Amino acid sequence: MIRSMIGLAGASLLLASCNGMSGEAALDIPEVANGDISQATMVDVTRKLASDEFEGRMPGTKGEELTVALLSEKFAAAGLQPGNNGSWVQDVPLVEITGKNFAPLTITNGQTDLVYDFGSEWVGVTYREDAQTQLANSELVFVGYGINAPERGWNDYDGVDVKGKTVVILVNDPDWETPGLTGPFNGRAMTYYGRWTYKFEEAARQGAAGALIVHDTEPASYGWNVVESSWSGAQAYPQYGDNAPPRTLMNGWIQKEVARELLAAAGQDLDALSAASKQEGFKPVPLGFTASTSFQNDIRTFMSKNVIGVLPGAKRPDEYVLYTAHWDHLGRCTPAPDGDDICNGAVDNATGTAALVALAEAHAKAGAPDRSLVFLAVTAEESGLLGAHYYAENPVFPLAQTVGGVNMDAFDMAGPAKDVTVVGPGKSQLDQFLEAALVADGRVATPNPSPEAGYYYRSDHFAFAKLGVPMLYLDGGQDLIEGGKEAGKALADDYRANRYHGPKDEFDENWDWSGVMADLQLMYRLGRMMAMSTSWPNWNDGDEFRATRDESCAAADTGC
Structure with a gap:
């Protein structure tokens, strides 16, 4: 309990210090038990998606066909229902x-x-x-x-x-x-x-x-x-x-x-x-x-696919909480010195895509929450968030009825950390959910150490934020249990210099999954809290996306 209270104080201080927390009233944030999240699912799905057979998961290729088929199968096996009027997919018109x-x-x-x-x-x-x-x-x-x-x-x-x-x-x-x-x-x-x-x-x-x-x-x-x-x-x-x-x-x-x-x-x-x-x-x-x-x-013109599964809510099925991750990567790219020209995208973002499956399994095992949970695997993130933008502009589930969400993009394979990195803290009332989840997990929040990199504008949550939907984007922690901040920085720098967007972002049987599973537990808790809450979190006063959300809500008959 002492550790949890320290975690809350640290989280509140760090989140508030970045851009200023809203002074609005606290939200309805229910307590949530740990989820039964399968590490075997994470390993198996990541391994498969990152295999050479999937050819780097470039939209419009054999890799896309294999990815869409695998995710549809895994979503069904997890206990989800097809998310687009009886279909697992949403067509996204692209040109290559x-x-x-x-x-x-x-x-x-x-x-x-x-x-x-x-x-x-x-x-x-x-x-x-x-x-x-x-x-x-x-x-x-x-x-x-x-x-x-x-x-x-x-x-x-x-x-x-x-x-x-x-x-x-x-x-x-x-x-x-x-x-x-x-x-x-x-x-x-x-x-x-x-x-x-x-x-x-x-x-x-x-x-x-x-x-x-x-x-x-x-x-x-x-x-x-x-x-x-x-x-x-x-x-x-x-x-x-x-x-x-x-x-x-x-x-x-x-x-x-x-x-x-x-x-x-x-x-x-x-x-x-x-x-x-x-x-x-x-x-x-x-x-x-x-x-x-x-x-x-x-x-070449073609239809790419977003893959959508839904776990319908038990009490308020027309209110939605999102989990998002992009399934695509770069396909065949500039060869490495050894001739390898497949950008497998194991970390980026086979891990996040596998997390959608693992979280779907865990939520289904726990039973339907009050609100519906939507698991959205989007295409063409690497080309400019195209699949996410297409869904946001052509939503299957109305954005005014979408409470908020959590985006997952590239899990760190550095082992467990004392903290979690928050990209874009202080922007919305979802920070209150994050604070409560961090207390439950005994961890603290750390602001993004590289704000100049603009990560808040570089992944799929941005497409939803632009249209008013509050979204959280978290990254792995920087303060590793083994090696501290120095080791965390060294591992992050090594990945960015030697594997990021290159042929050597490959699956490794020797990866330590303990940190990933801890991060997944946090993301499970966040989604479950939002899905069991009665509140509609908004962007904080003065945030760039607040006016868009207010306008969307004012025009809606139901939802926020």
Whole structure:
């Protein structure tokens, strides 16, 4: 009991210190017994999903067919019912574009030519369904962080017309190096303006023909190897049809040293421009050079699948609690030195997908809770949260009747920890459920140690949060029982440097599952608490998603 009370105090302090807890009344948070969660299920399903037979689980491939069939079978065996009007799946219309025969990226001013090789020095894709992509003599303009945020008084495109031009953009947002969490863009904590998805969207809205993000390992939070693996090979996008948003001809990344060289050729200095870009009132800089490249595209349209199972509620079946995880990974990708070209995605995210099955089993064994539990395995997370966005925009279960949820993405295989990492703490009243669950488990909460990485905008919960549904996103703890914080950091750094989004994220028979099972117990308890509660948690006052939830609830006849 003493340990639990310390856990509550630590959790409350840490969660409140990040963004400020709401002062609203406490919620109805029932006590929940431990769940009977099968480690054998976790091991078996993870092993299967991460096997070479599944070919890296790329949407639209044999790997998808095998994954959807396996999850449908496992959900049924766990005791769930098909979640989409008698079907286990929701169709998600996608297009797959595979670039090939890439010409070098050529930068010239008519006197100086700089030529860069695809893969090692730059990568690029098109979002357009064109058989041939041709970027020809497109003027280069450096636009700092590529942000247009009127509500923050910030416009990196101010005073320049970039229509038909190629913009060069820094990764992250202007105050990512600030030690604290205050600043024009939340200090060290990345905002959505820092994500590559936003930068490419804004470049397209500005009419740019091309957009090139300057890769830098620390503010990106991953190395060039991750960029090369993720942005080569087949890429999946939504099928837009006649309602397509603006799109550039080409979006891509360049190595930092490539940017340094081309800026020097233009009489500019990367470090000086980066410093200037952090200041309000920064003006874009035309570089006096043009960019050219070309490549061909193989195009295929197809229906991918979200897999949905539901455990109907016993008392209020039309109120829903979500568990989400993405089943997809990168398929075949840039080969490792030994020739292995299958990105198996064992940790990311065979573990989270297996957790859906294991949690479904445990909740079914415990009997139906008062509210319905929805187990949602979404597609195309690696392509930009496409399956989650599609469900959120076309929900099987109305969002105003969705209480909240827990997202699971890549469980740590580092062994048990004294804490759990909270990504985006202080945002919603779900923190009160988390505090109670941590007390029961005798653990504490630790804020995300890398807020500059923008993890809250990088997994499937974000698609639901944008449309108002309160979501929790937890990661493994940092303070390991064996080795403490130093060991936790070393293991996390090793995974990110050597396995994340690469062919060596493979299943290991020697993994220690004890930490995963402890985290699963916490997630079981959170979902069960929400499903047995009578409360409707909301985003905290002043949170960016509060107004959307309030509007959704006000328009609904039932639910929140």
